[in-house]
Amino acid sequence: MQYKKRYDGRGHDETRPIIAKAGVLQNADGSAYFKIGETIAYAAVYGPREMYPRRLADPKRGVLRVNYNMMPFSGPGERNRPGPNRRAKEISMVSEKALLPAVDLEKYPNCVIDVFIELPQTDAGSRCAGICAASIALADAGITMQDMVPAIAVGYVGDTPVVDLSYDEEQPEGMEAVDVPVALIPSTGEITLLQMDGIVDAEQLNTLLEKAKDACAVIAQKQREALQEKYLGDADEE
Numbered sequence: 001m002q003y004k005k006r007y008d009g010r011g012h013d014e015t016r017p018i019i020a021k022a023g024v025l026q027n028a029d030g031s032a033y034f035k036i037g038e039t040i041a042y043a044a045v046y047g048p049r050e051m052y053p054r055r056l057a058d059p060k061r062g063v064l065r066v067n068y069n070m071m072p073f074s075g076p077g078e079r080n081r082p083g084p085n086r087r088a089k090e091i092s093m094v095s096e097k098a099l100l101p102a103v104d105l106e107k108y109p110n111c112v113i114d115v116f117i118e119l120p121q122t123d124a125g126s127r128c129a130g131i132c133a134a135s136i137a138l139a140d141a142g143i144t145m146q147d148m149v150p151a152i153a154v155g156y157v158g159d160t161p162v163v164d165l166s167y168d169e170e171q172p173e174g175m176e177a178v179d180v181p182v183a184l185i186p187s188t189g190e191i192t193l194l195q196m197d198g199i200v201d202a203e204q205l206n207t208l209l210e211k212a213k214d215a216c217a218v219i220a221q222k223q224r225e226a227l228q229e230k231y232l233g234d235a236d237e238e
Contacts, residue, residue: 001175003160007168015152015164015215020132020226022140030141032226034133037166038123043133045141048111062108066096068130070119091127092117098131098151098183098193104144113143124167125153131183131193136223140230150219151183151193154208156200161207163215180205182212186220189213 006012016037025031028044035041051057068091095117103113115137117130128151135149155165158175170177178198184191191209200208 001158003157003162003172003175006157006162006166008166010164012160012162013211013214015218016166018219018222020136020222022136022226022230028137028141030137030139030143032133032136032140034129034136036125036129036132036164038121039125039129040119040121041126041129041133042118042120043130043137044116044118045113045134045137045143046116047113047141048108048143051110051112054110057110057112059109060106062105062111062113064096064100064103064105064113064115066092066099066115066117066134068092068095068117068119068127070122070126091130094193094195095127095131095134099134099138099149101190101192102135102146102149102185103138104146107144113138113141124165124170125181127151128153128181128183132219132223136226139223139227147185147187148220148223149183149185149192150216150223151181152212152215152219153179153181154212154215155179155198156204156208161204161211163211178204180208180212182209182216184213184216186217 019035021033024033025044030045032043068088115134117134119126131151153165154163156178157169157172170179178200181195183193
């Protein structure tokens with residue numbers, strides 16, 4: 001079934017409106033705010049700092065730890081249970097793996113870098129928003145990185161490929177939906193996150209990946225602009 005007009009009127013290749021900011025939390029070593037549509041993610045980075053207990057330290061490279069949390073009343077669906085849960089642990093793990101290839105941990109032996117992602121408001125695409133915020137926060141903390149890590153969910157609503165599914169598009173009335181979160185490193189094209197909720201064939205997946213790459217290029221530019229606004233903006237004022 002063709003999905004001709006999106007519920008919110010966007011083009012099929014268009015993301016929801018994006019706002020990205022760096023340095024939004026005073027006491028963190030690096031922080032960021034990332035909003036896409038009605039989904040809001042904050043990220044805070046602490047470190048690099050010495051790893052404790054020391055038996056967990058790696059003398060050859062640092063350790064990256066990511067903690068993802070959706071606040072209890074953040075989503076449009078049922079209330080989330082506060083505290084750690086299976087979904088939060090799974091998203092923490094995949095977010096960590098999505099960011100790892102871009103971070104040069106060999107610069108930080110025996111150290112740990114902690115990333116905390118908080119979602120106070122969500123309307124689909126929460127893990128991707130969290131990864132986008134975390135990438136900005138890592139750069140804001142001065143962590144050596146290969147590149148930014150943008151992320152976006154692409155998929156199908158009916159027979160139509162779309163970029164950045166909304167909550168309504170994840171559960172369309174009378175149609176099947178496929179949701180594919182993707183994260184990548186723009187300078188190399190390396191895909192660091194690829195998950196799938198639904199079934200597509202190889203040709204459909206390739207179509208979605210091409211759309212994800214284009215959308216991630218736009219998001220990466222927003223991430224860079226957030227950092228430029230903080231650091232170059234201050235320089236211009238002086």
